[in-house]
Amino acid sequence: MSIYNAMYSGVSGLVAEDDALGVIGNNLANTNTVGFKESRAIFESVLGGTVGQEGAIGGGVRMATAQQIFSEGSMQTTGQPTDVAISGDGFFVVNGNVSGVQGNFYTRAGQTSLSANGTLVNPDGLPFQGYMSNGDGTFSSTLGNIQVDTAALPPQASSNLTITANLDSTATPPTLPWDPQNPANTSNFSTSLQTYDSLGDAHTLNVYFQNTGPGAWTYHVLGNGSEITGGTPGQNDEIATGNLTFNTAGALQSNTVTSGGTVSFVGATANQALSFNFGSQVANGGTGLDGITDFGSPSSVSAQSADGYASGALSSVQIDSSGVVDGVYSNGQTIAIGQLAIAKFQSDTGLGQAGQNLWTATQDSGAAAFGQAGSGGRGALVSGSLEASNVDIATQFTDLIAHQTGFEASSKTITTADQMLQDLIAMKQ
Numbered sequence: 001m002s003i004y005n006a007m008y009s010g011v012s013g014l015v016a017e018d019d020a021l022g023v024i025g026n027n028l029a030n031t032n033t034v035g036f037k038e039s040r041a042i043f044e045s046v047l048g049g050t051v052g053q054e055g056a057i058g059g060g061v062r063m064a065t066a067q068q069i070f071s072e073g074s075m076q077t078t079g080q081p082t083d084v085a086i087s088g089d090g091f092f093v094v095n096g097n098v099s100g101v102q103g104n105f106y107t108r109a110g111q112t113s114l115s116a117n118g119t120l121v122n123p124d125g126l127p128f129q130g131y132m133s134n135g136d137g138t139f140s141s142t143l144g145n146i147q148v149d150t151a152a153l154p155p156q157a158s159s160n161l162t163i164t165a166n167l168d169s170t171a172t173p174p175t176l177p178w179d180p181q182n183p184a185n186t187s188n189f190s191t192s193l194q195t196y197d198s199l200g201d202a203h204t205l206n207v208y209f210q211n212t213g214p215g216a217w218t219y220h221v222l223g224n225g226s227e228i229t230g231g232t233p234g235q236n237d238e239i240a241t242g243n244l245t246f247n248t249a250g251a252l253q254s255n256t257v258t259s260g261g262t263v264s265f266v267g268a269t270a271n272q273a274l275s276f277n278f279g280s281q282v283a284n285g286g287t288g289l290d291g292i293t294d295f296g297s298p299s300s301v302s303a304q305s306a307d308g309y310a311s312g313a314l315s316s317v318q319i320d321s322s323g324v325v326d327g328v329y330s331n332g333q334t335i336a337i338g339q340l341a342i343a344k345f346q347s348d349t350g351l352g353q354a355g356q357n358l359w360t361a362t363q364d365s366g367a368a369a370f371g372q373a374g375s376g377g378r379g380a381l382v383s384g385s386l387e388a389s390n391v392d393i394a395t396q397f398t399d400l401i402a403h404q405t406g407f408e409a410s411s412k413t414i415t416t417a418d419q420m421l422q423d424l425i426a427m428k429q
Contacts, residue, residue, distance in 0.1 A: 003424075005057055006417040012060030013410025016043055019063040020403045027391045035073070035108030035357055036389035038396075039066040041403075070348040073108075073390040075382055081318035084110035085387040088379020090342040091359065093370065094126035095145070098354050104129065104368065105358040106343050106351065108387055114317060118148040120325060120338075124356055130325070130340040139339050143370055146325055146338040150314050153329045155200025157269065158308030161193055162277040162291075163207065165301040169250060169294045171211040180222055180236045183208045187220070189299035193306045197268035200310035203227055205239065207276075215246040215253075215294060221260070221276070229264040239263045240274065250295040251288025252279050309333050321381050323373040342378045343368040 020041035030036040046059035075085055086092070091106035098105055105126065112128060115121045120128045130146045131139040171188045179186045187208035195203050208220045221240040225231030228239075240260035245253040255278050264270040279291015312331030319325050323340035345351065350364025361368050373381045 003417045003420050005059070007414055009060035010410045010413035010417065012046060012062060013413070014407060016041075016061045016063045017403050017407040017410060021400070021407075023063075023066045024396050024400050024403065027396050028393065031389055031391045031393060033357065033389050034111060034386050036391065037068050037070050037108070038389070038391045039068050040399075042067050068349055068351070068353075069390065071390050073388040075385045076388050077385050079384055081316060081384060082112045082114075083384055083386050084112065084319045084323070084340070085382045085385045086110070086342065086373070086379045087382050089348070090344050090373070090378040091368075093129040093143070093341045093343050093368070094122050094358070095129050096126040098126070098356060098358060101354070101360070103360075104343075105354055105360060106368065107357050107359070109357040110381075110386060112319065114148055114150075118150045120146040120148065120317070122357075128340060130323070130338045132338045133336045137336075143341055146340070148314070148317060148325070148327055148337050153309075153312045153314070153327075153331065153333060153335065155196060155198065155311045156308050157198045157272055158195035158306045159273055160275050160277060161195065161205070161207075161306045162304060163191065163193075163301065164279065164291055164303040165189075165191065166293045166295050166297060166299060167209055167211070167217055167244075167246075168299045169215070169246070169296045171299070173211050173213065178210055178218070178220065180220065180238045183220070183222060183236065186210065191301045191304060193304060195274070195306050196308035196310055197265040197272060199268050201265070201268065202310065203265060206236075209244075209299070212243075215248070217244040217246075217294070218242065218258075219244060219276075219278075221274075223263060227265055229266050229270065240276065242276070244278065244292065246294035247282060247288065249288075250293050251282050252286075252292055252294075253288060254281050254283045255279075319381070319383050321373075321383055323381050339372060340381075341370045342373050343370055344376060344378050345369070 023039050023041045027038045042064045043061050044064040046062055086108060091108060092110055093104055093106060095104050111123055112120050127145040129143050133139055167189060174186050174188060176186045187210045190206055190208045192204055192206050195205055197203060203223060206222045210218045212218055219242050220238060222236040223239050225235040225237040226233035228237045231237040240257060242255060242257040244255055247253045262271040262273050280286020280288060282288040310331050312329030312333055314327055315330050316328045317325060318328060325337045327335045327337050345368060346366035347364060350362055351359035352362045354360045371378055
């Protein structure tokens with residue numbers, strides 16, 4: 001009888017609307033869950049007869065699936081250097097055991113921190129996966145845990161000293177001949193650079209420039225004799241000398257080292273090589289204008305630097321927009337440790353949910369393709385931010401009303417069919 005069909009259809013409507021209410025409830029419960037993706041109830045009709053039957057009465061409705069919606073949530077700035085969000089497609093990769101399943105899992109939640117052993121982990125302690133630094137500006141191609149060495153950063157001895165300056169072309173040679181023990185009165189201009197030996201101890205080197213004629217200068221690098229092996233305490237020790245020549249346009253024509261270039265600091269590695277970069281030379285095909293020049297203006301230094309540094313303790317970790325994990329040390333150095341891997345799938349909606357803000361790869365999603373942020377269609381990273389849940393509360397409340405109305409309508413079908421049955425029974429009596 002159609003009355004019974006109406007009752008069963010009404011029951012299917014109650015069940016479907018009840019399931020849909022569960023989907024909405026889960027969405028609303030995760031309104032503040034970082035990286036959460038809402039789902040929507042997909043209903044489909046139930047066939048009440050054979051396929052292709054004309055005029056068949058349907059058998060009701062059922063909720064076919066809860067489809068995940070992978071639209072992007074808003075970016076929330078946290079100011080936390082270890083927080084990171086993906087703007088665009090892709091997922092962070094973590095590895096570990098979740099509910100008895102071991103392997104890679106995928107998440108949009110970029111809340112990272114360091115474990116006790118220096119591993120970069122998510123709030124549940126699962127290690128983030130990425131590529132470790134090779135130490136030369138490149139990264140390994142092997143996917144694995146990002147491990148931050150919490151030991152002190154070893155010192156690095158200085159080897160390259162760079163000076164960008166102008167030497168006044170109107171200067172004349174000093175009256176007195178060059179004297180390393182009286183450098184101020186036997187030179188025209190000077191500057192100081194801080195360098196480091198192999199132990200990380202700092203040493204100040206003074207560079208004096210002496211005009212020897214139009215377009216011609218000599219430079220002398222002096223160190224403290226008490227800090228240099230074989231040096232005399234209280235006196236300057238000459239480490240290196242050289243000649244600079246300039247063309248009529250004030251460009252550096254040539255830079256010729258005439259003596260020295262190595263130094264042995266007391267207690268440190270002997271014969272530490274030092275290279276002095278004063279800019280490209282015209283004689284070697286350079287412009288001669290990107291380092292030391294010889295223009296008719298007062299001598300002055302616009303920039304200078306020396307590589308090397310003292311040892312330092314790890315003070316913090318930060319993640320930049322390319323996913324590079326940097327260790328920030330107390331000596332002011334920032335060292336690249338690794339780079340986060342970003343996974344991309346053929347179908348995000350085919351991913352299986354694993355709880356704990358995680359997804360797993362399935363046949364429907366396809367295998368994960370790993371790479372770097374901003375490459376191969378993967379989104380860029382926003383450091384110091386987190387992606388909020390994409391749940392729209394207003395939409396969810398609207399859907400809640402719609403499903404409540406559907407539930408009430410289905411229940412009305414049942415009560416109406418029941419009343420009709422009662423009338424039918426009463427007629428037989």
